[in-house]
Amino acid sequence: MDSSPSIRLSGVTKRFGDLVALDAVDLDVAPGEIFGILGRSGAGKSTLLRTVNLLTRPDSGTVEVDGGELTALRGRELRDARAKTAMIFQHFNLLSNRDATSNVALPLRFQAVPRAARRERALELLDLVGLADKAKAYPGRLSGGQRQRLAIARALAAAPAVLLSDEATSALDTDTTDEILDLLARLNRELGLTILLITHELEVITRICDRAAVMEAGRFVETGPVPELLADPGSRLGGQARRLASRLLGEEVAS
Amino acid sequence: MTTDRLVERLVEAFWETLHIVAVAGVWTLLGGLLLGTVLYMTSKTGPRPIAVLNAPLGLIVNIGRSAPFVLLMVAVVPFTRLITGTSIGTEAAIVPLTVASIPFFARLVEGALLEVQPGLIEAARSMGASTPALVWRVVLPEATPGLIRGFTVTLVAVVSYSAMAGIVGGGGLGDLAYRYGYQRFEAEYMIWPLVILVVLVQLFQILGDRCARTLDRR
Numbered sequence: 001m002d003s004s005p006s007i008r009l010s011g012v013t014k015r016f017g018d019l020v021a022l023d024a025v026d027l028d029v030a031p032g033e034i035f036g037i038l039g040r041s042g043a044g045k046s047t048l049l050r051t052v053n054l055l056t057r058p059d060s061g062t063v064e065v066d067g068g069e070l071t072a073l074r075g076r077e078l079r080d081a082r083a084k085t086a087m088i089f090q091h092f093n094l095l096s097n098r099d100a101t102s103n104v105a106l107p108l109r110f111q112a113v114p115r116a117a118r119r120e121r122a123l124e125l126l127d128l129v130g131l132a133d134k135a136k137a138y139p140g141r142l143s144g145g146q147r148q149r150l151a152i153a154r155a156l157a158a159a160p161a162v163l164l165s166d167e168a169t170s171a172l173d174t175d176t177t178d179e180i181l182d183l184l185a186r187l188n189r190e191l192g193l194t195i196l197l198i199t200h201e202l203e204v205i206t207r208i209c210d211r212a213a214v215m216e217a218g219r220f221v222e223t224g225p226v227p228e229l230l231a232d233p234g235s236r237l238g239g240q241a242r243r244l245a246s247r248l249l250g251e252e253v254a255s
Numbered sequence: 256m257t258t259d260r261l262v263e264r265l266v267e268a269f270w271e272t273l274h275i276v277a278v279a280g281v282w283t284l285l286g287g288l289l290l291g292t293v294l295y296m297t298s299k300t301g302p303r304p305i306a307v308l309n310a311p312l313g314l315i316v317n318i319g320r321s322a323p324f325v326l327l328m329v330a331v332v333p334f335t336r337l338i339t340g341t342s343i344g345t346e347a348a349i350v351p352l353t354v355a356s357i358p359f360f361a362r363l364v365e366g367a368l369l370e371v372q373p374g375l376i377e378a379a380r381s382m383g384a385s386t387p388a389l390v391w392r393v394v395l396p397e398a399t400p401g402l403i404r405g406f407t408v409t410l411v412a413v414v415s416y417s418a419m420a421g422i423v424g425g426g427g428l429g430d431l432a433y434r435y436g437y438q439r440f441e442a443e444y445m446i447w448p449l450v451i452l453v454v455l456v457q458l459f460q461i462l463g464d465r466c467a468r469t470l471d472r473r
Binding site for chain 1: 372374375377378379380381382383384385388392393396397399400470471472473
């Protein structure tokens with residue numbers, strides 16, 4: 001790719017006491033790409049994702065989003081930059097005492113957008129994620145899939161360039177997972193949204209990711225385009241896919 | 256004739272109690288919300304940890320809560336004089352009552368705010384929320400039902416404390432029951448204030464529960 005990367009991490013290191021959560025991680029995500037990071041819990045995926053919007057500040061290394069170096073920013077500038085790097089979560093993290101419209105409008109309140117404009121934008125986004133008829137519903141009355149769609153609408157409110165997804169489908173059943181992944185793929189296509197996601201589910205990677213990395217003990221042990229990794233039985237991703245297939249089909253596919 | 260006097264005194268005492276509880280309640284609401292929010296924000300795990308502020312505030316709150324109200328009432332007399340110009344009467348009774356109930360409510364506020372899911376705070380941070388915006392737009396609205404429940408408990412405590420304010424000539428239903436009912440053995444002066452206090456407390460509790468339930472959409 002000749003355009004500058006949407007997300008670039010260089011030598012990002014983070015320690016928690018004696019534990020090295022991130023060990024000099026480098027990562028480039030191209031604009032409009034869906035990049036997936038696969039790993040078990042404790043591998044450092046979650047910490048990595050949180051360094052991208054500096055919810056976790058790395059001990060060393062730099063983070064760039066859309067050409068701007070986030071690690072150089074503080075205070076107000078950092079908050080403005082964060083607004084352009086939206087995030088969705090495993091447990092949705094919605095305001096339970098506010099209706100769908102207010103939830104979607106929340107990021108706009110932080111930017112002091114006037115009420116009428118907030119509302120208009122919120123309704124537009126609810127429509128985009130297929131929740132136009134739930135504008136007045138409270139999150140407690142929505143299904144898991146609807147809640148995640150609401151969270152996605154909220155994430156898009158401030159027109160971000162990048163979406164960070166923290167195990168967004170891990171609390172959902174298989175069908176709902178597919179529905180959410182299809183929505184993310186559509187937003188990626190239609191809005192040119194760059195998506196960086198972390199997951200422990202191989203299916204998430206194979207279904208929507210252009211490229212992927214496998215993470216273990218705070219570092220990437222494998223990175224590449226998903227089709228290539230899958231085609232290679234010697235890769236971790238390819239090996240895991242074959243083991244999964246053989247388990248599901250009950251026959252020896254693995255090499 | 257005596258019944259008329261009883262009713263007259265009950266009505267007067269009822270308004271006194273209501274006045275004491277209302278004024279002390281408003282100050283407690285404001286003071287407790289502010290103090291509790293600052294305690295929550297500045298704690299080690301809060302959105303804006305400031306140990307040098309949190310530790311002394313926590314200590315003050317704990318001292319306020321551990322001092323028996325009867326002693327507190329005497330201890331704050333200089334402060335009461337400073338504010339109301341006198342240390343006896345209804346207005347003077349409101350001061351120690353407020354001083355006692357602010358720390359009490361502040362801890363309940365802190366507890367209600369701690370109930371807000373950490374994930375929600377992280378989400379707000381990821382949207383670029385500043386700390387004041389985070390507290391004002393996310394933490395307080397999300398904790399509203401819990402805050403209302405805490406305030407209801409506080410208000411009921413204020414009603415029962417207000418009875419003790421009779422010692423400084425504070426008036427009110429507790430004072431009436433004490434002077435006529437207890438000291439003069441007039442049974443109806445003991446029973447009626449008690450009945451009214453029970454009804455009042457019930458009313459506060461029902462109203463508080465209803466408000467909290469309406470606003471709680473979880």
